[in-house]
Structure formats: structure tokens, C-alpha cells
Amino acid sequence: MSEIATRYPITLLYGSLLGLLLVALSLHVLRYRVRSKTLGPGAAERMNRVQGNFVEYVPLALILLALLEDAGAPRLALHVIGGLLVVARLAHAYGLGYHEGRNYPRMLGALATFLLIGALSMAGLAGALHALR
């Protein structure tokens, strides 16, 4: 394995899992678009938002995860954050994609994503302020 791969093994793991999820969601959108005549435009639009929402939040979370891994954050903390992010995105995709309107998987998935990005940002801020001191 190359040097870069061993330098960020945890980010590589969760980045890969989330990458597979993005491919699955994207192909799901394609399927719904193709079948939108029978399913109706609402279903295709909802699936589109599932993919759009994923792309809006996951990249920043992965960048922060990589930066924290590089800064020497403990592996356990990064695994907890990465694992929860995968679960949160799955819950959000399920809630938004398969249920109309408000529902708990969607709300909890979004809230967990906000909390995780918030925690990653606070951890990054703490590390940055410590390094700049």
C-alpha cells in the first residue's frame, strides 16, 4: 500500500464506504429518472435530493476527518465519527427517499450529520488554535 494510503487509513475506510453509497444513490436516481413516467415526477425529484444532500455535506466531513487524522486525533474517536456519519447518511437517504414529508429517519439523519460536522469542526478548531499558539 502506498504512503498516502497508510497516512490516512481511517479516512480512506470511511471515504470508500461513503463513495460506494454515493454511487448506489446516484444509480438509484438514474433508475428513478428512467422510471419517472410510471412512478411520477415527485419520486424522481425526491431521490435527486437524496443524492444532492449527500454531496452537499459528506465531502466537508471527509476533509475534516482527514485533517484530524493527520493532526494525530485518536483512532477510536475517528472511527466513531466516521461510522456514525455512514449510519446518519443511510438513515437520511432512507427517510427522504422512501417517505414523503417529515419523518424520523430523515430528521435524525440530518441532525446527526449536523452534530458530527459540528464536532469535527470544533475538534479542528481546538487543534488549529493549539498549533497556532
Next chain:
Amino acid sequence: MGDGVIYQDPRTWALIVAAACVFVGLFVFRVHGLPRPLGGRRAPRPAETEAEEGGLRWLDQYSFIGLGLMALGLVLAAAALAMR
């Protein structure tokens, strides 16, 4: 690559999670403000079509989640600081 010294202390992580809870809780709370049972006249009037269960409407949950997150963050921060 950083030395990660600051991240090795569990209290640092407690404070990080506490700060994230307060930060996100504040913004979640702002979605709806005080829940209707606590807000009295100042609570925004929800749409007539909104379903109500147990005296609470869906939006009230954001108030309780926001308040809960803020309280959790403050308790966590106090506990982390008390451990010093």
C-alpha cells in the same frame, strides 16, 4: 503530521462534543423557538393542517431537541471542567 497531544486528553473530546451540542442545539432551537406548552402567547402558531399528537405538533420537537442538546452540552462541559 501533528503530534495530536491536544486530542489525547478525554476531557478535550468532552469539551469538543459539548461545544458541538451547544452550537447545533442553538440553531435547532431557532428553527421553532420555544415549544407551544412553554412558549405561551409568544410561540408561533403552526399551520392548521399540521397534525397534532399529545398536545404537541411536529415543529415542537425541534424546540425540545434544541433545548436538550444545549442542556446536554452544558452538562458535559461542566463535567469536563469539574474533572480538572
